[in-house]
Amino acid sequence: MKNRLNINFLGLELKNPIMTASGCFGYGLEYKDYFDPNELGAAVLKGITMEPRSGNKGTRIAETPSGMLNSVGLENPGIEEFKKIIPSIKKEIDIPLVANINGKILEEYIEIAKEIEKIEEIEMVELNISCPNVKDGGMAFGANPDMARVVTKEVRKVLTKPMIVKLSPNVTNIVEIAKIVEEEGADGIALINTLLGMAIDIRKRKPILGNIMGGLSGPAVKPVALRMIYQVTQAVSIPILGMGGITSTNDAIEFFMVGASGISLGTGMFGNPRLPIEIKKGLEEYCIENNIENISEIVGAAHSDGGVAYRERMNRIAKKS
Numbered sequence: 001m002k003n004r005l006n007i008n009f010l011g012l013e014l015k016n017p018i019m020t021a022s023g024c025f026g027y028g029l030e031y032k033d034y035f036d037p038n039e040l041g042a043a044v045l046k047g048i049t050m051e052p053r054s055g056n057k058g059t060r061i062a063e064t065p066s067g068m069l070n071s072v073g074l075e076n077p078g079i080e081e082f083k084k085i086i087p088s089i090k091k092e093i094d095i096p097l098v099a100n101i102n103g104k105i106l107e108e109y110i111e112i113a114k115e116i117e118k119i120e121e122i123e124m125v126e127l128n129i130s131c132p133n134v135k136d137g138g139m140a141f142g143a144n145p146d147m148a149r150v151v152t153k154e155v156r157k158v159l160t161k162p163m164i165v166k167l168s169p170n171v172t173n174i175v176e177i178a179k180i181v182e183e184e185g186a187d188g189i190a191l192i193n194t195l196l197g198m199a200i201d202i203r204k205r206k207p208i209l210g211n212i213m214g215g216l217s218g219p220a221v222k223p224v225a226l227r228m229i230y231q232v233t234q235a236v237s238i239p240i241l242g243m244g245g246i247t248s249t250n251d252a253i254e255f256f257m258v259g260a261s262g263i264s265l266g267t268g269m270f271g272n273p274r275l276p277i278e279i280k281k282g283l284e285e286y287c288i289e290n291n292i293e294n295i296s297e298i299v300g301a302a303h304s305d306g307g308v309a310y311r312e313r314m315n316r317i318a319k320k321s
């Protein structure tokens, strides 16, 4: 059967536009009992920092209507351990691996980017400037235009691999920050990370999460994600990796139609670990039924011009590089 889902994303040829969302797929092998990870377009791995982190104390997850709050706090084994495990993961997963990199301060972002640059198994980088669950760094970078500019610019200087900058939805003007990271050399933008929220245990009269606040994800955030991708794709010329509450083929199509070129599946995989396979099949059927030669034809279709201007701008950039 002809592949109607293959895309070129930031210069990489992907079998399909379906990726995992960082933090929801471990380091690639955790879902092996449910599906073959090689069925994905690419795997975005759990966020990594220079030093190992044990994450936040106390309760880290709370269920909410149509979603969940998490305050994991970037628990991860640190870059040295990451370097050791990646070659064996790559032996089992022959798709592009995407490292999600994080830092407390600018220097740490630069340092980790340099380390990742040397790991040949990592083909793309997601620069996370939007984690709401760490005390220092994280969201502070993504919520402040000047800091977003500096971190993107400095990391770009040391990183030649394709770089997606993952933005925080916890801002008033997402378009301003998206334009800044594009200006400073981002090859793509990931939207959205989680929305800052909280939940209360009324018997204890205390916040449920040990960290008090956490990041809201799942279907509850989908309308916010769609709105932000729609706004950003009217203003930039680089591709968007869309995420936030995707749990079905219909959801995925909505993301493409507002302007996402690829999609990441996160919270939806916790309830349905075979979600990527179901969406892949659903998208294939949708393309056949609607005479769509390639899924990229519908990127931005919900814009007033059907996405023509944005797709042309992206093509011009792709040709230049």
Ligand SMILES: Cc1cc2nc3c(=O)[nH]c(=O)nc-3n(C[C@H](O)[C@H](O)[C@H](O)COP(=O)(O)O)c2cc1C
Pocket: 021, 022, 023, 024, 046, 047, 048, 070, 072, 074, 100, 128, 131, 166, 192, 193, 194, 216, 217, 218, 219, 221, 243, 244, 245, 246, 264, 265, 266, 267, 268
């Ligand atoms: C448990 C959990 C851990 C996460 N860890 C990370 C992370 O390490 N790095 C990151 O950039 N995003 C992280 N995220 C955010 C997701 O990648 C995604 O942006 C967000 O959850 C919205 O997508 P979803 O609604 O499909 O989950 C995490 C989300 C969850 C639920």
